[in-house]
Amino acid sequence: MDGRVGLRASRRAAPTPRVAVRSSPRQRARVREQEPVVSAMSGSGLGKENKAGSSTPLRHRPNAFSELDNATPRVMLRKIIQNQPQVSPLALQTVQLEETEDARPEPPSQRTSSTVELQLPDLVPEDASVTTFRMTRKRKKLSISEFERAADKRLPQNQAHSTLDSTLVRSLRMSVGSVMAPDTVEKRGLLRRPQNHKAIDIAAFEGGVEQNMLQIKAQDYLVDLQTSSMTGTTTIRTDAEVVLNNTELFVEPQLGEQNLLAVEPQLSDSKTSAQRSNTSYPAHEKARLEGLVSRVSTDERRTLRFSEKDLITDHEHVDGITQKTPAKEGEDEQDHSQQNDPMEQFSESEEMAGTTEHHADAEYSEHSEKKLSRKAVSQLTAAQDAGVEMEMTPSEGGVAEGTEHQDSPKAELQMAGSPGGHSPASYSLKKSGAKPLKEAVEQTGEIERGTITGVLDAAEEEATDDESDIEDHESEEISMKTPMFVHAAAYRPHPVLSPPHPVKSASPELPPQPVRAKPVPKSSGAAQRKTREPEIASSLIKQIFSHYVKTPVTRDAYKIVEKCSERYFKQISSDLEAYSQHAGRKTVEMADVELLMRRQGLVTDKMPLHVLVERHLPLEYRKLLIPIAVSGNKVIPCK
Amino acid sequence: GSEAAGGEQRELLIQRLRAAVHYTTGALAQDVAEDKGVLFSKQTVAAISEITFRQAENFARDLEMFARHAKRSTITSEDVKLLARRSNSLLKYITQKSDELASSNMEQKEKKKKKSSAAKGRKTEENETPVTESEDSNMA
Numbered sequence: 001m002d003g004r005v006g007l008r009a010s011r012r013a014a015p016t017p018r019v020a021v022r023s024s025p026r027q028r029a030r031v032r033e034q035e036p037v038v039s040a041m042s043g044s045g046l047g048k049e050n051k052a053g054s055s056t057p058l059r060h061r062p063n064a065f066s067e068l069d070n071a072t073p074r075v076m077l078r079k080i081i082q083n084q085p086q087v088s089p090l091a092l093q094t095v096q097l098e099e100t101e102d103a104r105p106e107p108p109s110q111r112t113s114s115t116v117e118l119q120l121p122d123l124v125p126e127d128a129s130v131t132t133f134r135m136t137r138k139r140k141k142l143s144i145s146e147f148e149r150a151a152d153k154r155l156p157q158n159q160a161h162s163t164l165d166s167t168l169v170r171s172l173r174m175s176v177g178s179v180m181a182p183d184t185v186e187k188r189g190l191l192r193r194p195q196n197h198k199a200i201d202i203a204a205f206e207g208g209v210e211q212n213m214l215q216i217k218a219q220d221y222l223v224d225l226q227t228s229s230m231t232g233t234t235t236i237r238t239d240a241e242v243v244l245n246n247t248e249l250f251v252e253p254q255l256g257e258q259n260l261l262a263v264e265p266q267l268s269d270s271k272t273s274a275q276r277s278n279t280s281y282p283a284h285e286k287a288r289l290e291g292l293v294s295r296v297s298t299d300e301r302r303t304l305r306f307s308e309k310d311l312i313t314d315h316e317h318v319d320g321i322t323q324k325t326p327a328k329e330g331e332d333e334q335d336h337s338q339q340n341d342p343m344e345q346f347s348e349s350e351e352m353a354g355t356t357e358h359h360a361d362a363e364y365s366e367h368s369e370k371k372l373s374r375k376a377v378s379q380l381t382a383a384q385d386a387g388v389e390m391e392m393t394p395s396e397g398g399v400a401e402g403t404e405h406q407d408s409p410k411a412e413l414q415m416a417g418s419p420g421g422h423s424p425a426s427y428s429l430k431k432s433g434a435k436p437l438k439e440a441v442e443q444t445g446e447i448e449r450g451t452i453t454g455v456l457d458a459a460e461e462e463a464t465d466d467e468s469d470i471e472d473h474e475s476e477e478i479s480m481k482t483p484m485f486v487h488a489a490a491y492r493p494h495p496v497l498s499p500p501h502p503v504k505s506a507s508p509e510l511p512p513q514p515v516r517a518k519p520v521p522k523s524s525g526a527a528q529r530k531t532r533e534p535e536i537a538s539s540l541i542k543q544i545f546s547h548y549v550k551t552p553v554t555r556d557a558y559k560i561v562e563k564c565s566e567r568y569f570k571q572i573s574s575d576l577e578a579y580s581q582h583a584g585r586k587t588v589e590m591a592d593v594e595l596l597m598r599r600q601g602l603v604t605d606k607m608p609l610h611v612l613v614e615r616h617l618p619l620e621y622r623k624l625l626i627p628i629a630v631s632g633n634k635v636i637p638c639k
Numbered sequence: 640g641s642e643a644a645g646g647e648q649r650e651l652l653i654q655r656l657r658a659a660v661h662y663t664t665g666a667l668a669q670d671v672a673e674d675k676g677v678l679f680s681k682q683t684v685a686a687i688s689e690i691t692f693r694q695a696e697n698f699a700r701d702l703e704m705f706a707r708h709a710k711r712s713t714i715t716s717e718d719v720k721l722l723a724r725r726s727n728s729l730l731k732y733i734t735q736k737s738d739e740l741a742s743s744n745m746e747q748k749e750k751k752k753k754k755s756s757a758a759k760g761r762k763t764e765e766n767e768t769p770v771t772e773s774e775d776s777n778m779a
């Protein structure tokens with residue numbers, strides 16, 4: 001055994017112990033028992049040493065008990081760590097040289113003592129195994145320096161900087177944290193993937209919006225031209241068509257806002273000039289409107305929506321766009337109504353809005369023209385004008401819709417920001433002059449309402465308008481029936497609705513939009529009973545929703561969530577009212593709420609209300625709902 | 640033991656009721672099939688009858704809840720109207736029918752009372768029950 005060990009040690013002294021082991025046929029017989037272990041070990045990674053040595057001590061121990069104390073694994077390991085050099089796995093000459101050099105002196109020393117100590121030969125394999133281990137551990141250091149050298153050698157041409165700088169940089173990088181071995185440089189496993197910020201979409205979107213605004217501006221020019229040329233008739237053909245072609249839902253509010261924004265700065269100048277030429281640009285306007293409409297998606301200026309819609313409805317109206325989104329319908333209606341008489345025009349616009357979807361352009365334009373001419377005199381041009389001039393003077397309705405006023409009101413209206421420049425066209429008919437879009441829009445909306453009915457609520461107004469419109473217009477029967485029904489249904493439980501409701505009713509698909517109330521904030525003095533519907537802060541909804549969803553959400557989705565939640569709250573509040581009324585009370589009590597939850601299926605026979613309260617509410621609320629008994633015979637809350 | 644027996648009886652009763660609903664559903668489906676010229680598979684009829692039965696259970700629970708909410712122990716047409724609030728058209732229909740029934744009841748009562756108070760008094764009571772029953776059938 002010793003001889004064998006000695007042979008093995010001598011063999012192992014060679015740079016490649018594996019080779020040595022295998023190459024010696026003499027030893028094979030003796031080393032056979034160790035070969036499998038050796039080969040297995042060598043296959044693990046480094047070819048130099050293997051863990052075969054670890055097994056050998058076990059074998060040799062029973063044979064040489066006397067030397068066990070001196071050559072415990074711990075002692076051997078210590079010796080190895082202290083003595084064995086670290087060998088890099090890389091086939092670098094320097095490293096190998098080191099290894100060989102280190103290895104060589106050791107075996108001789110061991111050899112000398114191998115005869116005496118049984119464990120020494122074991123030390124070699126152990127050293128090998130330990131060295132292997134050490135090598136892996138120290139691999140990083142050596143490899144880094146080696147890597148740097150190699151990299152320097154390899155990429156001298158690639159680097160414009162001095163090698164020193166590059167090495168420094170690399171060394172810095174290495175030291176800083178690259179745990180990668182040189183061979184892993186190409187790998188990107190530890191590199192971070194490029195982050196995709198969602199803001200990019202928004203940026204692109206904004207850019208597109210700006211482009212649209214520019215387009216709208218151009219459209220406004222065109223519309224103005226058209227309107228000015230036509231007396232009493234709005235050449236909304238293009239605008240309406242453009243708007244109608246956009247099949248996006250809820251485009252109205254967005255369009256209006258954006259248009260308002262875009263148009264405002266631009267409208268004041270170009271309107272009058274733009275009004276000269278008209279008919280030639282329908283196609284263009286359409287295209288632009290479509291583009292604009294499709295891109296609008298922000299609820300920035302909800303207050304402008306209403307006015308925008310009015311404008312749009314008028315335009316679309318005239319154009320006789322066959323395709324119209326429900327949103328457009330509402331807009332058309334509103335626009336139309338704005339242009340025409342407050343009451344009648346509402347109906348007209350609604351009718352027209354409805355009909356535009358289903359009727360040919362020619363028909364429509366004729367109708368619109370007729371209506372416009374009809375209502376030209378009685379229209380609230382004054383209101384519009386007043387609105388245009390920032391003075392809410394409903395009495396100004398005296399301003400004729402004639403061309404004389406077309407410029408200013410139209411300009412203002414246009415500025416109001418019809419999505420597709422519709423508003424300019426529609427308003428251009430009646431008004432002239434430039435005014436801030438917002439003001440014009442708001443005022444026109446308000447004026448219309450004021451003139452229409454100082455008595456009726458905005459909602460009721462619109463409801464009646466819609467209904468009357470439906471009845472008036474024969475061609476719009478089909479289209480208007482749904483709005484009427486929706487309108488009636490919507491208005492029945494909610495008698496006090498904001499002005500935008502008629503628009504909503506006109507478009508059955510659209511859920512109610514309480515935001516529309518915003519455009520009609522303060523009446524200029526006329527008796528306007530517009531009660532603004534209270535809304536839940538959109539930021540709150542966004543916050544809660546995004547918290548539970550845990551993934552990014554688009555703005556459109558937030559809008560829809562807002563609408564849904566509003567619908568939901570309306571429904572449950574009406575339910576609660578019915579329940580309390582059912583019990584002969586006028587106040588909603590907890591019993592009503594519990595009944596509602598039972599109906600919803602949240603509270604069952606198995607799940608009482610208190611359990612839900614405990615589960616979901618914070619302690620403060622729980623204290624209020626569930627009595628707590630405390631010391632001193634007190635019950636909180638006191639009963 | 641008694642509860643188990645009661646439960647068994649209850650189970651049997653439920654099965655009988657379910658079978659009755661199934662039979663009625665089948666009859667109605669056959670009428671509709673003849674009317675529209677379509678065929679109803681057995682699974683369809685079974686599904687409809689099961690749905691109807693479960694929904695009837697729901698209605699009963701809700702109606703009892705509503706009556707209790709109004710501190711009453713009898714289910715009235717008011718409870719039914721509250722139940723039908725979900726669907727506007729259904730609510731309108733039910734309200735209409737209940738008004739008709741109420742008016743006809745009133746007329747009958749008045750007539751009978753005019754004719755003879757004692758004898759007709761009993762009859763009005765009898766008339767009331769069929770009235771409520773018909774209302775229930777409307778709801779169901």
